[in-house]
Amino acid sequence: MREAVVGASAPAQAADRVAERLRPFLTRPGLLAQPQCEGDPAGYRQHVLHTEPDGSFSVVALVWLPGQETPVHDHVSWCVTGVHEGEETEHRYRVVGGDGGERLLATEVIVNSAGEVGGFAPPGDIHLVRNSGSTRAISLHVYGADVGRLGSSIRRVYPQPRVSAQS
Numbered sequence: 001m002r003e004a005v006v007g008a009s010a011p012a013q014a015a016d017r018v019a020e021r022l023r024p025f026l027t028r029p030g031l032l033a034q035p036q037c038e039g040d041p042a043g044y045r046q047h048v049l050h051t052e053p054d055g056s057f058s059v060v061a062l063v064w065l066p067g068q069e070t071p072v073h074d075h076v077s078w079c080v081t082g083v084h085e086g087e088e089t090e091h092r093y094r095v096v097g098g099d100g101g102e103r104l105l106a107t108e109v110i111v112n113s114a115g116e117v118g119g120f121a122p123p124g125d126i127h128l129v130r131n132s133g134s135t136r137a138i139s140l141h142v143y144g145a146d147v148g149r150l151g152s153s154i155r156r157v158y159p160q161p162r163v164s165a166q167s
């Protein structure tokens with residue numbers, strides 16, 4: 001991953017290169033130690049696995065019990081996600097309206113199962129992630145930022161009302 005990040009010419013390319021390197025390891029048995037797989041009934045849980053000494057990237061494991069979800073948010077950096085166990089559903093949004101009438105327009109729903117990876121770079125990275133399965137879900141996330149220092153990769157939370165496209 002270090003090589004992938006250092007050699008990338010742009011954030012989106014870093015995400016693509018890291019995704020390719022993460023994919024083969026995702027479903028490997030014993031990838032994570034047992035404490036790194038522990039969830040929290042109070043909400044999805046983050047285990048920081050690695051922060052690069054120069055702050056250029058971080059690797060975390062996120063553990064979601066059934067029904068747990070993030071707020072709608074975007075990110076401080078590029079991000080790669082890969083599912084290790086279970087299933088995650090990602091809801092993507094775009095901000096529409098203005099003058100105090102902002103809404104979150106649902107644009108896409110993506111379901112990722114174990115072994116599947118995705119990557120993105122801001123802007124246009126507003127989403128919510130939920131475990132909509134009936135079993136625990138664990139995913140690995142790689143961020144182009146020092147999550148150990150920042151606490152999380154979330155740049156901003158979006159409390160605006162959510163709407164679907166008119167059909």
Ligand SMILES: [Fe+2]
Pocket residue numbers: 073074075127129
């Ligand atoms: Fe996110």
